[in-house]
Structures are given as structure tokens and as C-alpha cells.
Amino acid sequence: xxxxPVNIGAIRVQTAHMALFQKPARTPExxxxxxxxxxxxxxxxxxxxxxxxxxxxxxxxxxxxxLRAVIMGSLLGFLLAFTNLYVGLKTGWGLGVAITxxxxxxxxxxxxxxxxxxxxxxxxxxxxxxxxxxxxAGYSTGSTMVSAAPALLLLSVTPQDPVGHQLPWPVLxxxxxxxxxxxxxxxxxxxxxxxxxxxxxxxxxxxxxxTLQSLFNQGREAAAKAKALLYAALVAGVPPIIMDLPLRAxxxxxxxxxxxxxxxxxFNWLPVRGTDPKTGAAFSAxxxxxxxxxxxxxxxxxxxxxxxICLSMVVGGVLxxxxxxxxxxxxxAVHSPAHAWREIGVWVGAPMMIAEGLLGLAFQGRTIGRxxxxxxxxxxxxxxxxxxxxxxxxxxxxxxxxTGVLALGHLYFGIPWHLGLLAVFLTFFLSLVACRATGESxxxxxxxxxxxxxxVYGVLIPQNATANLMTASITANAAASSADxxxxxxxxxxxxxxxxxxxxxxxxxxxxxxxxxxxxYRLLVxxxxxxxxxxxxxxxxxxxxxxxxxxxxxxxxxxxQNLHPMARNCIFWGLGAGALLVVVELALPRYxxxxxxxxxxxxxxxxxxxxxxxxxxxxxxxxxxxxRSHAHADRYVVPVASGIIAGxxxxxxxxxxxxxxxxxx
Numbered sequence: 001x002x003x004x005p006v007n008i009g010a011i012r013v014q015t016a017h018m019a020l021f022q023k024p025a026r027t028p029e030x031x032x033x034x035x036x037x038x039x040x041x042x043x044x045x046x047x048x049x050x051x052x053x054x055x056x057x058x059x060x061x062x063x064x065x066x067l068r069a070v071i072m073g074s075l076l077g078f079l080l081a082f083t084n085l086y087v088g089l090k091t092g093w094g095l096g097v098a099i100t101x102x103x104x105x106x107x108x109x110x111x112x113x114x115x116x117x118x119x120x121x122x123x124x125x126x127x128x129x130x131x132x133x134x135x136x137a138g139y140s141t142g143s144t145m146v147s148a149a150p151a152l153l154l155l156s157v158t159p160q161d162p163v164g165h166q167l168p169w170p171v172l173x174x175x176x177x178x179x180x181x182x183x184x185x186x187x188x189x190x191x192x193x194x195x196x197x198x199x200x201x202x203x204x205x206x207x208x209x210x211t212l213q214s215l216f217n218q219g220r221e222a223a224a225k226a227k228a229l230l231y232a233a234l235v236a237g238v239p240p241i242i243m244d245l246p247l248r249a250x251x252x253x254x255x256x257x258x259x260x261x262x263x264x265x266x267f268n269w270l271p272v273r274g275t276d277p278k279t280g281a282a283f284s285a286x287x288x289x290x291x292x293x294x295x296x297x298x299x300x301x302x303x304x305x306x307x308x309i310c311l312s313m314v315v316g317g318v319l320x321x322x323x324x325x326x327x328x329x330x331x332x333a334v335h336s337p338a339h340a341w342r343e344i345g346v347w348v349g350a351p352m353m354i355a356e357g358l359l360g361l362a363f364q365g366r367t368i369g370r371x372x373x374x375x376x377x378x379x380x381x382x383x384x385x386x387x388x389x390x391x392x393x394x395x396x397x398x399x400x401x402x403t404g405v406l407a408l409g410h411l412y413f414g415i416p417w418h419l420g421l422l423a424v425f426l427t428f429f430l431s432l433v434a435c436r437a438t439g440e441s442x443x444x445x446x447x448x449x450x451x452x453x454x455x456v457y458g459v460l461i462p463q464n465a466t467a468n469l470m471t472a473s474i475t476a477n478a479a480a481s482s483a484d485x486x487x488x489x490x491x492x493x494x495x496x497x498x499x500x501x502x503x504x505x506x507x508x509x510x511x512x513x514x515x516x517x518x519x520x521y522r523l524l525v526x527x528x529x530x531x532x533x534x535x536x537x538x539x540x541x542x543x544x545x546x547x548x549x550x551x552x553x554x555x556x557x558x559x560x561q562n563l564h565p566m567a568r569n570c571i572f573w574g575l576g577a578g579a580l581l582v583v584v585e586l587a588l589p590r591y592x593x594x595x596x597x598x599x600x601x602x603x604x605x606x607x608x609x610x611x612x613x614x615x616x617x618x619x620x621x622x623x624x625x626x627x628r629s630h631a632h633a634d635r636y637v638v639p640v641a642s643g644i645i646a647g648x649x650x651x652x653x654x655x656x657x658x659x660x661x662x663x664x665x
Contacts, residue, residue: 025063074512090301107230162528181510
């Protein structure tokens with residue numbers, strides 16, 4: 001539809017009296033006006049701020065923040081929050097949901113149009129607002145639920161109480177809401193500098209904008225991607241039904257189990273080390289968790305992760321099974337080969353990831369410097385500021401969120417008021433670094449930033465492990481929320497969206513995300529046994545991020561002298577190995593793809609072996625697919641993998657609801 005000249009004076013008047021929701025397009029002319037611009041997102045990314053206002057910004061002439069977009073985005077984000085929680089508890093990673101939301105929402109709305117449930121199509125900017133709401137709900141509220149919350153649960157486990165004690169759900173809900181709100185508010189002063197003026201890439205934001213424009217311009221390709229996602233979700237929803245629903249009698253009287261087991265011991269022909277100290281019998285491969293996982297979600301996660309990290313994870317898992325685990329058994333540091341990953345592996349894997357995160361942060365001195373300088377950068381013309389999110393929103397949001405965080409932290413987690421305020425102050429600067437890193441590399445180092453806070457509070461209040469974990473969650477969750485908002489604002493910027501309206505859409509998504517993550521967490525993790533495993537079955541959710549956080553908190557709480565001597569040695573070996581790999585990567589950047597990833601290697605030590613093995617299978621499938629037809633793989637790997645993750649995760653949460661509320665004896 002060409003370029004859109006804008007009257008800045010009119011914009012000032014409009015935005016000063018901006019209604020919360022706009023009316024969707026009704027007439028054919030209004031609908032046509034909501035089509036994408038002729039200029040591509042990749043070209044927009046090269047324009048300076050003044051030229052963007054002249055050629056791209058669409059003001060209020062195209063509806064974007066409509067009630068229907070927010071409602072559908074909240075519903076979609078509610079479901080996608082389950083997928084991120086499920087994968088996070090499995091792998092420790094959070095997966096961006098913006099592109100999945102773009103594809104699914106486009107198809108669902110078109111289906112509603114065909115059956116008469118919707119009258120007019122969404123504009124491209126409505127779809128952008130929709131994916132912002134869904135992204136806030138599906139991603140920015142989940143960090144605490146895969147790290148601090150399960151770590152606190154594990155901290156409460158004792159031999160007398162193996163199920164542990166959960167945080168009350170109202171406390172979790174309020175905590176998560178205020179942290180997400182804090183992250184959204186902290187992103188306000190960063191947006192103008194990082195997106196408008198410096199034009200940082202935010203690669204996932206560019207990908208979401210390109211995806212949206214291609215969906216609106218190429219209906220046939222959009223339909224093909226949507227079908228691939230839908231079929232993959234339907235297929236992936238079958239394994240949880242036949243594995244998790246108690247449809248047949250179990251081994252013990254009165255017990256029931258699924259029709260098919262979660263894992264298959266097909267590798268017992270492999271020779272492994274170690275013997276049972278009680279019986280003297282040789283261990284099998286299955287005893288060391290060398291199994292084939294029968295579900296598909298980890299395969300899909302591996303397809304999205306890539307071969308380097310997945311292969312590094314398998315190498316770490318092999319080292320645990322053939323070297324570290326047997327040595328731990330002989331030294332008395334490991335009591336069961338099935339639990340070697342959390343009894344000794346965590347003391348190597350977690351320090352490796354901590355060393356990589358902290359050193360990587362230290363070597364990003366230029367990134368940190370640019371982030372700090374950006375706060376005092378020239379703000380630009382006042383007419384432009386009238387369109388941007390005002391500083392008053394930052395002040396109000398920060399004040400409300402900080403007050404809520406400080407009150408809850410003091411009353412429930414025992415964080416002194418002044419140390420809570422220090423945590424929020426530290427979070428602002430660490431979120432600044434996280435957003436800068438995301439803009440430059442598409443990697444948000446929330447784990448490393450959480451470790452910075454853990455180190456600070458390990459010194460300030462070393463005996464309070466609860467305060468250590470929850471202050472770290474302030475940094476991690478707020479940083480994730482800030483980076484997610486800026487990524488979404490980048491996609492909106494490339495499409496000509498109104499930043500204030502997109503900010504509101506992002507904030508509204510927090511409500512659905514809070515409900516979804518708390519509900520999903522309590523359904524998936526009814527007690528600590530699903531995180532630790534039992535004598536008869538492995539851990540359903542290893543929660544590697546929580547294991548790493550818990551390891552650091554325990555060190556500060558009890559001191560190194562209270563650990564097993566082998567665990568103490570492993571900490572130093574893990575720190576040294578992680579630091580060495582980071583230095584080698586920096587010294588030999590050409591060979592980085594051939595070097596083991598410190599994060600991948602570390603995760604291999606703190607996950608049951610069948611998880612990394614499944615991820616490697618997925619990475620190899622995606623690699624072979626790309627080698628055979630790069631264009632075909634580029635088109636379908638993400639929709640297929642996203643569909644598998646969504647299908648299995650959502651069905652698993654539904655089955656957990658049935659098992660915990662309807663079938664519990």
C-alpha cells in the first residue's frame with residue numbers, strides 16, 4: 001500500500017487522549033488499509049528514526065490494540081505458557097513463542113472467518129499486538145517457575161519428608177505478576193535508544209515481523225506451515241495419553257499405570273561400569289538412565305537447539321555415566337546410579353554453566369558500556385517522544401512493582417527491606433545488560449544474571465538460602481520480561497506499530513501468563529518426587545535450572561565444608577573446565593562450532609541421559625533435513641517442532657489435571 005506520511009502534530013493530540021482499545025476494521029477500505037506496507041521488515045531495520053516516522057509509522061490509522069486481539073492473544077498465550085513451562089522443567093531453557101503465536105493466530109482467525117465466528121480479518125498490526133500479548137503470557141512469566149520455585153521445593157526435601165513443601169499458590173502468583181510488571185516497566189527507558197536510534201537487531205523480533213508479513217502476503221505458504229504445525233501437535237499429543245493416563249493395572253495391587261512406559265531399556269546390551277553395593281550385581285545401562293525416551297518433546301527441542309549444544313550434552317552425559325558416576329559410587333558421594341546426575345553431576349555441570357555465564361558477562365564490557373551510555377543518549381525531537389512510551393509509565397510501573405516485590409519479599413521470604421531494594425536496583429542494571437545482549441546476539445543471559453545476584457546475596461546473607469533464591473529470581477524474571485518486551489517492540493517497529501499500544505498489549509498478557517504458569521506448575525509438579533524421581537522411576541522433570549540454582553544456594557548456606565569431599569573437588573573442576581572452554585572459544589572463534597559448548601556440556605551432567613540423547617536425535621534429524629533441502633527445512637522445521645512441543649505440553653498438562661484432580665485415590 002506504499003508509504004504513509006504522518007502528521008506529527010496530530011499524533012501528539014491523538015496519543016494524549018488515547019483510548020485503551022481501538023475498533024477493528026469493518027469496511028473493505030479499512031480492511032485493505034490494514035494490509036502490510038510495501039517496504040520489507042529487513043529494509044525498515046536499516047532506516048534511521050526520522051525516516052521511520054516518515055515512511056513506516058502508521059500512527060492510529062490502522063487498528064492494532066483491539067479487544068479481540070488481546071482476548072485471543074491472552075488465550076493463546078495461556079496455552080503457550082504451558083508449553084514453555086513443560087520444556088523449561090525438562091531442559092532448563094525457555095523457548096520464544098512469538099513466531100508460533102503468529103502462525104497459530106493467523107490460522108485460527110481465518111478458520112473463525114470461514115465458519116462465521118469472526119466478521120472481518122485481523123490487520124497485520126492487530127496480529128502483531130496479538131503476538132505481543134501471547135508472548136508476554138507464554139514466555140515472560142515463566143522463569144521463576146523453572147528455577148527458583150522448584151529449587152525452593154527441593155530445598156525443603158528431607159529423608160523424612162521426600163515430597164517437600166510447595167509455596168502457597170497465591171504467593172507465587174503475586175510474586176510472578178510483580179516481577180513481570182517490573183520487567184515490562186524497566187524496558188521503557190531502553191526502547192528508544194536500543195531500537196529507534198542504535199537499531200539493534202533483536203533477531204527474533206525481525207523473524208516475527210518477517211513471518212507476519214509473509215503470512216499476510218503468501219496465503220498458500222502460511223496455510224502449509226499451519227497444517228504442518230497442527231498435524232505435528234496432533235501426533236505429539238498421542239504419547240502422553242497412552243503413557244500418562246492410568247489405563248491398565250500396575251505391578252502392585254491397587255496401582256495403575258499407562259499403556260506404554262515413558263522409556264524403553266533398549267541399550268542394556270551396552271557395557272557399563274559399577275556394581276550394586278548391596279547385591280554385588282552389575283549395573284545395566286538402564287540403571288544409569290541410558291534409555292530411549294518414548295515421547296517427542298525433547299526431540300523437537302533438539303531440532304530447535306542445534307547439533308553443537310545437543311552433542312555437547314550427550315558428551316557430558318556419557319562422561320557422567322562412564323566416569324564421574326562410577327567414581328562417585330566408589331567414593332560414597334553417589335547412592336544410586338539413577339540419581340548420579342543430581343547427587344554428583346550437578347556439582348560439575350552447574351559450576352561449568354556459572355563460569356561460562358559470569359565470564360561471558362565479564363567479556364561483554366563493551367556491551368555493558370554501550371547499555372549504560374544509552375541511558376543518557378540524546379532523546380530526539382519532542383514530537384517523537386509524544387509517540388513513545390512516556391517516562392511516567394516507567395515511574396508508575398516501577399513504583400508499584402517494586403513496592404509489591406519488597407513487601408512480599410520481606411513478609412514471606414525473609415528478605416530485609418534494604419536488601420530487597422538493592423536487589424531491584426541491581427536488577428535494573430542487569431536487565432539493561434540482558435536487553436543489550438538480546439538485541440545484539442538474540443541470547444538473553446538470564447541464568448548468568450541470576451547467578452550474579454546469588455553471588456551478591458551469598459555474601460550479604462549467606463545463611464538464608466530462600467532469600468538467595470528469590471532475590472535471584474527478581475533479576476532473572478524481570479530481565480526475561482524486559483528482553484521479551486523489547487523483542488516484541490522490535491517486530492512492531494518494523495511493521496510501523498504504535499509503541500504505546502503494543503506496550504499495553506504486552507502488559508495485559510501478564511495476567512493470563514501468571515494464571516497459566518501457576519496453574520501449570522502446580523499440576524505438573526504436585527510434589528518434589530517428580531523432580532527427584534523415586535526408587536522405581538526416574539525424575540519426570542529434572543529441572544536443570546533449579547538444580548543449578550539450588551547447588552549455588554546450598555554452597556552459600558552451608559559452606560563448602562559441609563559438602564562431600566568429591567563434590568567440593570567437582571566444583572573447582574567444573575569452574576575450571578567452564579572457564580577454559582570460554583577462553584578457548586574467544587581465542588579460536590573460527591573453530592567455535594567444533595568446540596564443546598560449556599552450557600551443553602554442563603547440562604549433560606545435570607540431566608538424566610535419555611533427555612540429551614533425545615535432543616541429539618532431534619538435532620540430527622533437523623541437520624539431515626537441512627542438508628537434503630535447505631529451503632524445505634527452513635520452511636517447516638520451526639512449525640513442526642513448535643507443533644510437537646505445543647501438542648505434547650498441552651495434552652500433558654490436561655492429563656495432569658485429570659490425574660491429580662479426578663483420578664487421585
